[in-house]
Amino acid sequence: MKKKHFAIGISAIGIASLALTACSSGDTGAASEEARGPITIWYSNNAQEVQWGQATVDAWNAEHPDEQVKGQEIPAGKSGVEVIGAAIVAGTTPCLVFNNLPAATGQFQKQGGLVDLSSFPDGDSYIEARSGAASADQYRSADGDFYQLPWKSNPVMIFYNKDLFAKAGLDPENPNLSTYDEFLDSARAIVSSGVAPYAIYPSPTSEFFQPNFDFLPLYAAETGTSIIEDEVATIDSQAGLDVAEFWRTIYAEDLAGKEPAQADSFANGQSAMAIVGPWAIPVYEGKVNWGSVPVPTKDGTAPEQTYTFPDAKSVGMYTSCKNQGTAWDFLKFATSVEQDGKLLEATGQMPIRAGLSTEYASYFEEHPAYVAFASQSERTVDDPTGPNTIATLQTLRDFYTKAVISGEGDLQAELSQAADDLTAEWTRK
């Protein structure tokens, strides 16, 4: 009898489960590219971007009483990718998010979460005119359309501590950091002189986005190309090997820390160099007497020809948005020459805009520290855009932590294997 009741209970639960499963999809209603009305946007929660976001929303709302915009900070979560991904599934995304990670765009697109911006009559032309066709192209999806508007970048460069360089007997104004050999010699001088425990301290942790701040900037500088071209990984090359060998030497000689730093190692003098974007300028102001140079290449490259990783953020329009006409108009308003100027003024981050240095010449005259970053923002290589970008980056990170940071195995063999794994992950269905 007990067994029978148990079976009935299990059956009831099973039926209820199936019923619930059947109810798992819904409909958010029709949306139109022409529809206008109130919309909601999310922006990043750092103080400068909140200030810019609120000012932009206020400026729009003053002129558009019938199409009011509600600005909110992106909800707290482990990461923006998770928050947005969950919101897509729940159908609770706002119309626009001014904090999209380009690496996650392909995934959001696959989920059916993003509006194809190219479907707006002036979609492609606006994005290409603002960012420049060549720069914008790397943010196109595989189908050739834009599901994101490339918005702003923080192109990474080498920051160095002038005081520590001087103490180590290195030229603080024109440091030899252009080639791998020069960089390694300088790094050895810093550590051997005892002025800092480490020469540089990129995060050695295993998150998928960490390659963006060690392997990829140098790979971009060495090749000017993405790690994926025509569906195939490109890292199994002399350039890939050189970059990996460079970092492996750094770790093998203890010129960089192998355990996660508990604080900002550049700010507290634990390392004499850092790989950072222009966001770091106000952060280190008054704390570190710093200088900046482009990331090194094997044989040295002129700064005006050196590429790097842009650490960019894009804007995505989400399919849950009912008033997409207003959203598109607001997106163009928020990325206009005027608002881009205000973004630059408020945050020091570089709008992905063609002719940035000339457009805001007065700003860069007043803020010379940002000039190098403005120039650098014109030569960047971002993560490839596809549904498996994050998985591909994680595979790259796994190779890096094993073969480069831990120094395990034959580097060439590991690199070849990693390239195969990257291709398999990129094309994974």
Add this chain to the structure above:
Amino acid sequence: MSSSSIHAAAAAGATRRPAQPDAHGTRRRRLRKVLGPHPLGWLFSAPFLVFIAAIFAYPLGFAIYISFHDYFFTAPGVVVDQPFVGFDNYVRVFTDPKVLQSLGNIAIFVLINVPLTVVLSLVLAAALNSVVRFRTFLRVSYYVPYVTASVAVVGVWLFLFSGNGLVNQILGPLAPEPSWLSNASLAMPTIAFFVTWKELGFYILLYLAALQNVPKDLYEAAAMDGAGKVRSFFTVTVPGVRPATVLVLLLSTITGANLFTEPYLLTSGGGPNGASASPVLVMYQEGIEQGHPGYASAIGIVLVIAVLLIAFLQYRFAGGKER
């Protein structure tokens, strides 16, 4: 009532309804057969059944479903092809070096954490049970790490076990190189010690409760037979708290199998080189970060089966007469 009168009554009834059985009565009998003698009981247990269905059965059933599909989460109303892939995801689970490494890592964790938890919590509970002074203070002290948020406690351990941390400063030249949490051989054992320390207070409470049920007469009898404190501990206390031991074994094994926060925070994503990655961390990376929930679910189902198997073996071999 005699048997003859029963037969007579039955015959009379048969005479009144010779060919047509009582449909209403039959239905009632069938209903009673299905619902049991107290149908109202179902009404009272309905909230819990609904809870179980919605919170446990549905997610589990859904996880099994998507583990057999090339599944990914979509926006509402978006129709996409999510084909049935048979056992492909399961085959991948058993051939993916990352998953296999994480299973190996968790085996190391369980081998250190579970015995250590059982032994330490039992010994400390027995000691606390006999302590007279500072009893409340000591009980609270052991319980504090358990009720403190992992994030906060992880911060303390990072301070203790980093390269320049307090532990290495005390150890001096004996400090491991690379340091604890960035050492491929020591990362997982360090996490196992951390979890043991953090969870100990809860298991001590379980044992303390169990110790109250061990009859005092047994200790007196053992003492009369000449048993010392150690002998009493092994011959009276340990068998006396066997049900609690089974519970501690099961709970600590399940805790180990579900390990996520510690490798996520303490070793920043399962490092170094995947040496502290747990299956749940890999599930998180695959299912949440990388958009492969079908594969993540397959890892989860394998994990559930493995935990059930281990739990069964523990129950079978440690449960003793309590079965």
